[in-house]
Amino acid sequence: MKRPSQNRKDKKKSHIPFRLNLLFFVVFLLFASLILRLGYLQIIRADEYQAEVDRTERTTITGSVPRGEIFDANLRRLVGNEARNTITYTRGRNVPASQMAEVAYNLAEYIEMDTATPFNADRQFDLTIRDLKDYVIATNQEDIRERLTSEELRLSGNESYQAMLDSVSEDEISSLPQRDLTAAAIFKKMNSAYSLSTVNVKNENVSQEEIARVSENLDSLPGIGTGTDWVRIYPEGDMLRSILGNVSSEDQGLPANKLKTYLAKGYSRNDRVGTTLLESQYEEVLSGTKSRLETETNTNGDIINQIEQYQGNKGDNLILTIDIEFQETVEQIAKESLALREGLNESIYIAAMNPKNGDILAMTGQALNKDGEVSDDTLGIVQKNFVMGSSIKGATVLSAYMDGVLTTSNNVMVDEPLNFRSTQTISSLYNQYGRDVINDIEALEVSSNVYMAKLAMRMGGVWEYKPNDTLNINGKQLLDKQRHYYNQFGLGVETGIDLPSESTGYAGTVATPGEGLFQSFGQYDTYTPIQLLQYISTIANDGVRIAPRLVSEIRDTNPENGEVGSLKTEIPPKILNHIDVDETAMDRVQQGHYEVIHGNRGTARSVFAGAEYEAAGKTGTAQAWFWDDDLRRNTAEVVNMTFVGYAPYDDPEIAVAVVVPYLPARSSERSNRENTRAAKRVFDAYFKTGEFSQNVTEEAEEETEEIEDLMSDEADD
Template structure:
């Protein structure tokens, strides 16, 4: 009976299940190894390469049994390399190191015997046995020639074409462009790669979507935001393996598909002039007095220039910056990390790791008086006052229980009888407190802050700008913190003139563009189009309206008229433009006193807006003297390249033989 059962079972295996079991056996005997595709280029608006990949030749070794044979170590209860295997591995590593030293570029860092052994990964700590080991990247021509000629002497050796990432040496918008690092270094903190790893675990996963552990992937900025587009599609090898999971031969080769190219909206010339303007202004503040004193703690600066009609961001500066090429080496050295750890991220969208002033202030600061155009708009729309109502400015406003708390105008100015437009122009704190903060609180009481917040969000403050840049910070309605303000009434009073509420420079630029567009909030565009390797259009990005705030046209007239502060840096500016200076006070635990941050927003021209600009100089003092000069240089740079009136001044200069 047992014999009959065995015969029947064997017949079933042979005829009924044979085909499927054969397929399963084949799958077990064949492993897929990805081949990285060439990463796409990130271009500036006029075609300059900001990030690109060059073709390099790398030496790989496919491990064979003679180098990996193992024996059971009874004392340690684990498999260990046999003495013969270790001797052969040592000999191979020593020989490779010697040949590298003989034929490599003398200026390049030399790979030692220990380095080769580490790359071989004989204990399979990083990869399975069948995965080829990359021993050295970017081989010299002499190395390539030697190893190709002596390939038969090195079983398992292959020369593979790969790509090495490079960044523009002019360090153009480096925090915006971002950087790459190995896929194996993205196990935490990246939702996109968590999803990719989960997809790779599926039994039917597309081999082209499988990532190599040492494959370069986007880690920040546009490199991360457009990772899937830039990466392309990996090719792969199907490698037959033995029962010990060691490679036998390559059964199939599918070549990779090059990634798409990203065309950013950043104009190289405007960006470089913006970066230089911020750097020069910081240096100027160290040796020139603003309101009677120098500002040596002004160590950082941020600026964003965004087209009002398209949303295109033509400049996005975070200074100081750094050379992103340090990420493309074999390792990021500790001394290099120490230099960049506080400023390698984009301070125009996040306060983290994006620079610190001398008082440890981040890039996200209080709005200061730049909030006042919106404060007046809120007051008008809520019917708290009319466009022509007169307020008697005595230079001080009282609030709180029994009016025991008070706030004065900057420098103690008294403006007497002023209307809403002049309250913006003169930057009257007293007007904002009495006419907006107090009245809005009295109208809504416990709901007043919610009403205030809803207005700010419609202008892009306290919500994402929708730029898509990684790690974008939504801002902070910190006036809701009791340790900052104490009561809702006090919170609203301080928020009304900009001394509470922290928002990013990009949010400030979007807010300014919304004022220029009379309530139409548009998405900041960092990319204009995506093309394939042959230059064919894959996708284009157009103007995108996020929301529209409907106000009486008369209210917008008041705002345009009021954004007229006196700014010396623009004395000879050839365009009528709208602007608002800001100086936000911030407590410094280091100095044990309040310190001033410089903030400035503007759009030009006033009646036909083309460009909106926001500049923030933490620890810089009054915005009119610390931040405004940077904005002037940005407007001049844009006028030269594109023309604030639609006529690029460089074209006029070229026709007359002038230079910039």
């Protein structure tokens, strides 16, 4: 029989195997669960998880297409596109800089790039010190980070990267071998690409050999492609260059001031867009419809496939109202007139328009640049302001009719010197000391300053002139009233021309009683040449003011030959307003402009003598100041000579405005009459008369051919 103590020991021993068995059982269950889970994952959901591993993402990206082109009225190309071979890079999602740098280094074996740096060139670097440091960091990021202190390693964002830039010495980047310099230039281009966007790595001077080498190695160059790009060309050289506008480069991309607007319209940040003038004004027309590519990326963000969904469409073409042959002639007239400059005169502006529909027939500004060479300044037609003088007197007479202070029964006044207290004496050039009784038509013919001043006095409430009296006129109210009427002719307001950034001139701010009198004959506010042209066109068009237009049509591109295609949009004339004046009053002002050229005392009679067409017009001589851009102040008294006119008188086809600024103030030092003479030559060229007649042109061509033949014979001898 066992003792009690022995029984307790046996019971204690019997618990140990039980606990081990329990532990083993639990372990067994865990392993079983694990095996079952693995089996479930590998057998039941294997396909699902394999699909997750192989998952790709499809995204649609857009590509650029050639811009629409710009043609003259006879479909001669002014702005075109030139196709060029290009090597491109399309950046995938989350592609690190190190990967791009590796691709750039590999691509550097097959192509050449411009690699001027501060270390091997004096100016105009292709690669800056920052570009070189960016490349070095991308290729040696781990080594660069080891150079940083513990504090610098804790930095984030821009501060961290700046610490890495600071750690790269100039000695390190100045000794880079040529292939690395080429790779750095390529990396710079690639790094400018946004996620899932395409940039041109090289699109200038790409040889067929480079295209072939790259094409053969595309498998080892992820994201790199080859294709065709375009650049703007100008077959007519600098003609109208200052109004045709510019297109941004890929590096410039979207202008910052319109970034959000363009992005909202589906543009990419590096898209090339019109930045100025016609290119900007008609951006939506010229830009075309971008191509669409369905891009497939893997989980690493690498692009593994691209499928073209839509080829895209080239932009539509602009058809201008300008005939380039007539434009060439007008530009030559301007250059020949500028060659006869006197004093501080350094430019001339000429613009011609069809007054019935607003078509700009020709416009040019020719000016001396800082090197003393003649250059295109056509933009000055819409942006430069001048005191215009007597050429605006037609608007003054019609303003008085509209204001009710001038009628056919009270239109006779005395031209006599006007002397007021605290106001400069006003007299007419043709009658500086005597008295001459004239009506409104004669006032325009002889260019009476006094007649216009007396009209202004009436508009200010003073109907009787008393020598040496004080002008009891509210100067501000008078100027406001005059400007209200002048605005209806296009003076002092936007003309509506289809160009951005049009100037409206400058309105003087001081308002003493006498200023309204000087305003009446064009000696106060300033206007642009295009405003002057619209003003005379409004008179020629019986009081209907029409917005000037440079573009008359929008046409597509013929897909078969790439030439101008069918009409898409015809831009109609835009009527801005009608002058609210009696027909008789308009007839009288038109008659006054006719007498300027045909009357016995007309100020333009001698220049237009013998013209084979009947024209009407008005000359102008304005006292002004020459503004020195360098000194930022007025430096000398000068005279601006202007002319406005139209022809034929009874059925106008063309209106012309000419501005010749900054001629000598003293008449004894001034013989220049190019304001009127240039206008006459423009009319002659339009109607093909005088020196521009067909017979004269043919004779000149024959003489030119004979001279060329003689020179050729002498060269042979």
